[in-house]
Amino acid sequence: MKKAGVAVVGYGNIGRCAMESLEHAPDMECVGVVRRSGSAEGISGLSAYRVVTDIGELEGVDVALLCVPSRMVRGTALKCLSRGINTVDCFDIHADVVALRAELAAVAKASGAVGVMAAGWDPGSDSVVRTLFKALAPGGVTYTNFGPGRSMGHTVAARAVKGVKDALSITMPLGNGVHGRLVNVELEDGAVFAEVEEAIKSDPYFASDRTEVREVECVAALNTLEHGVNMVRDGISGCTAGQKFQFDMKINNPALTAQVMVAAARASLLREPGCYTLIEIPPLDLLPGNREALIGELV
Amino acid sequence: MKKAGVAVVGYGNIGRCAMESLEHAPDMECVGVVRRSGSAEGISGLSAYRVVTDIGELEGVDVALLCVPSRMVRGTALKCLSRGINTVDCFDIHADVVALRAELAAVAKASGAVGVMAAGWDPGSDSVVRTLFKALAPGGVTYTNFGPGRSMGHTVAARAVKGVKDALSITMPLGNGVHGRLVNVELEDGAVFAEVEEAIKSDPYFASDRTEVREVECVAALNTLEHGVNMVRDGISGCTAGQKFQFDMKINNPALTAQVMVAAARASLLREPGCYTLIEIPPLDLLPGNREALIGELV
Numbered sequence: 001m002k003k004a005g006v007a008v009v010g011y012g013n014i015g016r017c018a019m020e021s022l023e024h025a026p027d028m029e030c031v032g033v034v035r036r037s038g039s040a041e042g043i044s045g046l047s048a049y050r051v052v053t054d055i056g057e058l059e060g061v062d063v064a065l066l067c068v069p070s071r072m073v074r075g076t077a078l079k080c081l082s083r084g085i086n087t088v089d090c091f092d093i094h095a096d097v098v099a100l101r102a103e104l105a106a107v108a109k110a111s112g113a114v115g116v117m118a119a120g121w122d123p124g125s126d127s128v129v130r131t132l133f134k135a136l137a138p139g140g141v142t143y144t145n146f147g148p149g150r151s152m153g154h155t156v157a158a159r160a161v162k163g164v165k166d167a168l169s170i171t172m173p174l175g176n177g178v179h180g181r182l183v184n185v186e187l188e189d190g191a192v193f194a195e196v197e198e199a200i201k202s203d204p205y206f207a208s209d210r211t212e213v214r215e216v217e218c219v220a221a222l223n224t225l226e227h228g229v230n231m232v233r234d235g236i237s238g239c240t241a242g243q244k245f246q247f248d249m250k251i252n253n254p255a256l257t258a259q260v261m262v263a264a265a266r267a268s269l270l271r272e273p274g275c276y277t278l279i280e281i282p283p284l285d286l287l288p289g290n291r292e293a294l295i296g297e298l299v
Numbered sequence: 300m301k302k303a304g305v306a307v308v309g310y311g312n313i314g315r316c317a318m319e320s321l322e323h324a325p326d327m328e329c330v331g332v333v334r335r336s337g338s339a340e341g342i343s344g345l346s347a348y349r350v351v352t353d354i355g356e357l358e359g360v361d362v363a364l365l366c367v368p369s370r371m372v373r374g375t376a377l378k379c380l381s382r383g384i385n386t387v388d389c390f391d392i393h394a395d396v397v398a399l400r401a402e403l404a405a406v407a408k409a410s411g412a413v414g415v416m417a418a419g420w421d422p423g424s425d426s427v428v429r430t431l432f433k434a435l436a437p438g439g440v441t442y443t444n445f446g447p448g449r450s451m452g453h454t455v456a457a458r459a460v461k462g463v464k465d466a467l468s469i470t471m472p473l474g475n476g477v478h479g480r481l482v483n484v485e486l487e488d489g490a491v492f493a494e495v496e497e498a499i500k501s502d503p504y505f506a507s508d509r510t511e512v513r514e515v516e517c518v519a520a521l522n523t524l525e526h527g528v529n530m531v532r533d534g535i536s537g538c539t540a541g542q543k544f545q546f547d548m549k550i551n552n553p554a555l556t557a558q559v560m561v562a563a564a565r566a567s568l569l570r571e572p573g574c575y576t577l578i579e580i581p582p583l584d585l586l587p588g589n590r591e592a593l594i595g596e597l598v
Binding site: 017018020021023024025094097098101102118121123125127128129130131132134135136137138139237238239240242243244245246247248249250251252255256258259260263277278279280281282283284286287292294295296298299 | 316317319320322323393396397400401417420422424426427428429430431433434435436437438536537538539541542543544545546547548549550551554555557558559562576577578579580581582583585586591593594595597598
């Protein structure tokens with residue numbers, strides 16, 4: 001069976017982990033990496049791959065894994081989809097998912113491609129669990145409690161603030177789905193802390209959470225990739241209250257995000273043209289291998 | 300919007316709960332109940348519904364919920380599917396799922412109907428979680444620990460044994476996916492306990508588990524509908540080991556089973572003809588309501 005050709009677009013934490021997941025996938029192979037620099041210089045493990053600045057330079061790309069910050073997803077996805085290349089992203093701005101999905105779907109349908117969006121762990125696999133919880137007990141509330149752990153999206157957003165040299169945003173669960181953000185910032189020379197603090201607190205990524213910004217000497221010394229979630233639903237099935245569901249995980253954040261993206265890439269090859277979130281995809285499509293054997297094993 | 304017409308076939312614990320879930324479903328309505336007796340006599344809450352002995356007597360049936368013991372699923376499903384009626388069952392003999400799915404699929408495709416099978420909680424919603432766990436961390440083992448709680452399938456199987464007047468099978472989690480079965484039996488007059496014990500222990504439902512059979516005076520006094528599961532996976536995403544996932548629930552067993560079946564009935568209306576397990580169905584299809592609104596809420 002011919003392996004699906006996958007391009008890794010962006011080579012930060014997630015891109016590196018995506019490469020590792022692809023190397024373990026029996027049905028996919030990496031056909032190249034897209035980086036701004038177009039070079040593998042200084043990165044171990046990339047020498048076996050073509051590294052280019054534009055995805056158009058690669059051949060045999062069935063799916064592009066967009067391992068780029070959320071704010072770069074739209075432009076990158078539109079470019080790939082319009083060329084008929086499937087895309088998978090881990091876009092994580094929850095409030096913008098529906099609009100971006102509609103925009104990507106229109107372009108994908110026009111070119112016969114498939115986009116799978118918001119395919120990390122939250123949004124992503126957690127969304128599948130939330131959907132399942134609601135189906136199992138239609139009455140009730142699901143609380144999603146994140147962390148404590150490093151939020152990659154919030155860290156990238158904080159780093160983009162003027163005057164910030166480096167940042168690390170830790171998500172603190174306060175219970176019942178309420179979160180605090182503890183943003184550690186290392187300032188550039190001459191930056192004013194109060195201005196940086198204000199810019200971070202008014203950023204849409206942080207505006208709705210209790211955010212504390214703290215100046216530190218060296219962000220690198222605090223680094224962690226661990227994260228987790230605790231989702232709880234106490235709901236009603238039919239007339240029966242007190243149905244209790246809980247989902248917990250403690251994970252390495254970029255490794256899980258990348259693994260979900262690779263699974264979504266596989267599923268993208270089975271969809272009609274359009275754009276889908278993970279809750280619109282049969283879970284079985286995420287796995288490689290013989291479908292009947294998997295049903296026998298997992299059902 | 301026209302509501303989908305649903306028939307409830309069988310009116311034990313699950314059938315009664317299915318009726319409750321249907322009464323809370325905004326997009327479905329019960330068009331009748333199929334019972335061997337063809338009568339609502341002695342059952343409160345059924346007077347508003349047509350009760351018949353054969354599904355052919357009902358009109359407007361889009362989906363039949365087969366709330367019957369697993370061993371009656373095959374015959375009942377084939378009858379409905381061959382008439383072009385969608386079916387949902389909660390068949391729970393794991394080892395026979397693949398073969399029955401193939402048999403039902405052939406009949407369903409020939410008549411343009413859809414079967415959703417093994418759509419309770421295990422097999423069923425737990426299967427979705429197992430599939431998701433494997434997608435999130437392809438390396439590793441998932442342990443499914445049931446109970447303690449009453450197993451409906453095992454209880455029905457024990458009741459069917461000659462000499463058994465009433466039975467209650469409790470599933471005991473022994474850790475790492477190993478289970479014991481504690482089968483409480485009330486004997487018929489003249490029955491020999493040792494023979495009943497031997498018959499239960501050699502039944503395929505019990506043969507692979509540590510089974511203890513215990514004679515009691517009155518099974519009714521022990522009755523419980525509570526059950527639960529604890530599923531654990533410690534797996535590897537890409538090269539990253541130590542990814543930890545856990546799913547827990549404490550639920551009323553027939554209420555949850557029935558709710559899953561009603562959700563699967565909804566999903567059956569969106570499928571191409573054939574037979575599907577729950578892991579072959581997009582989770583979003585399990586929910587009523589506007590799809591974009593649900594994506595905005597759940598993703």
